Amino acid sequence: MRWIVPIIILLAIEVYAFQAFKTLFKFWWSLGIYTGITAVVVGLLIYSFYESSPNVSLTGFRAYMGGIFLSLLLLKLSVVFWMFGEDIIRLLVYAYRKLFTTSTENLPSRRKFISTIALGLGAIPFLSLLYGMYKGKYNFKVLSYELEFDNLPEAFDGYTITQLSDIHSGSFDNTEKIEYAINLVNEQESDVILFTGDLVNNLADEMTPWTPLFSQLKAEDGVFSILGNHDYGDYYNFESQTDKQQNFEDLVNVHSDLGWDLLRNERRELVRGDSKLHLIGVENWGKGGFKKAGDFEKAADGVEAADFKILMSHDPSHWDEVIQHHKKDVQLTLSGHTHGMQFGIEIPGWFKWSPVQYRYEQWAGIYENAKRFINVNRGFGFLAYPGRVGIWPEVTVIKLKRKSKTEV
Structure with missing residues (x-):
């Protein structure tokens, strides 16, 4: 029962992030790669918690999978931040048109450059966390x-x-x-x-x-x-x-x-x-x-x-x-x-x-x-x-x- 709320939040983040990728990458195979990477990371993370840990803590394979999952999550959170902001503006524009003009246009579509900015900025913490696992932890x-x-x-x-x-x-x-x-x-x-x-x-x-x-x-x-x-x-x-x-x-x-x-x-x-x-x-x-x-x-x-x-x-x-x-x-x-x-x-x-x-x-x-x-x-x-x-x-x-x- 305690996992329901976190799972709902993660699914909501995933849906928003997917919209950004869908806007940028029109080909089915590119979206398939994105979905596949997410599925593999989540699957391995779940598997790592069923594997024995030498001191029952977040170390070894379990820790690395947690780090990779966190890297992806920060990438998607950055995307969600920008996409959610754009959606608010889209809704406001749509409401203004309906209330104060005679326009019959539908909800404005998402703009590709917003998705590009979101993914570009999200790549910064994503790559930084991967570097931190590869080099940073022993950078004395x-x-x-x-x-x-x-x-x-x-x-x-x-x-x-x-x-x-x-x-x-x-x-x-x-x-x-x-x-x-x-x-x-x-x-x-x-x-x-x-x-x-x-x-x-x-x-x-x-x-x-x-x-x-x-x-x-x-x-x-x-x-x-x-x-x-x-x-x-x-x-x-x-x-x-x-x-x-x-x-x-x-x-x-x-x-x-x-x-x-x-x-x-x-x-x-x-x-x-x-x-x-x-x-x-x-x-x-x-x-x-x-x-x-x-x-x-x-x-x-x-x-x-x-x-x-x-x-x-x-x-x-x-x-x-x-x-x-x-x-x-x-x-x-x-x-x-x-x-x-x-x-x-x-x-x-x-x-x-x-x-x-x-x-x-x-x-x-x-x-x-x-x-x-x-x-x-x-x-x-x-x-x-x-x-x-x-x-x-x-x-x-x-x-x-x-x-x-x-x-x-």
Whole structure:
């Protein structure tokens, strides 16, 4: 019963889109090709949901069919937008003639150039999504920032952090590309590597084939990590609570196998001589129905407001709701979670847009409030849609700088 409304909507879109093709292509064989492609894609998409999935998520063949279906759907939606607009104008013209003139003309026919424009514009998202699946998902970018702080200990002036987030290892399908990305991270030669959650999609063993590669990540002060919402197994239908708990324990052990120091509402000290930074890591805390296991008060116990602190918290809504105004004055928060929706338009330094910005105020890059910063990493991997368009997989490098007294 729940599928009736979506099916009716999809059929309505299909009818409108078909009219555009019918206007442009008069030959039966061209319309047959269009209908055949649609039927094959829909059929394979339905078939993919009857095939077993290794972690019962939108990955592999199922994800690719979903991506192709989405590409076609956006093409048709663009067509529907233009065609529907033209139909409104046609009806208004027809009504005007009937009411205010003696014309006996029928409803004006659709114009071919409108259909051509609709298909041309619709081809842009269609081809972009196909490119995103073919190339975009592994189009790794290093984004570098330099942030100044009044109270950064002098010994840490120039200290560099590489941040990774949202690996989602269960979605990977290209060992060579991941090996390239690991080498890219190590080439940054940062002082510390920080991973801000979502190692897997659902199950701990998704990481098994990738552990040898990710265990190669190295930094002078080590690799530290936290948990994201996907790491708890909440989106998988386990046979029992015992199985779910075992999967979670296995996931925690994976961090150890990688040689990463997992912070679960706790902190570590990064030391340079007599100076130190407090590295705080909390479990997932997110608004809007996401798990709130993060306990900043516990993790930051014993830390003073004047101390320099770096907080790792997976969901940026934690910073928005709690951290940016907290009395303990967290100078830098590192988050992920949003993926930048894996789709958007970004011209560095000029323009940045993605539909996810209507859900998260802080969704990609650096944000500041009263000298308190947050970086929202766009994510290393991908989930559901097996690609990225405009919002590329990210390796963040942040250099900490001490603001000179003359600047303060």
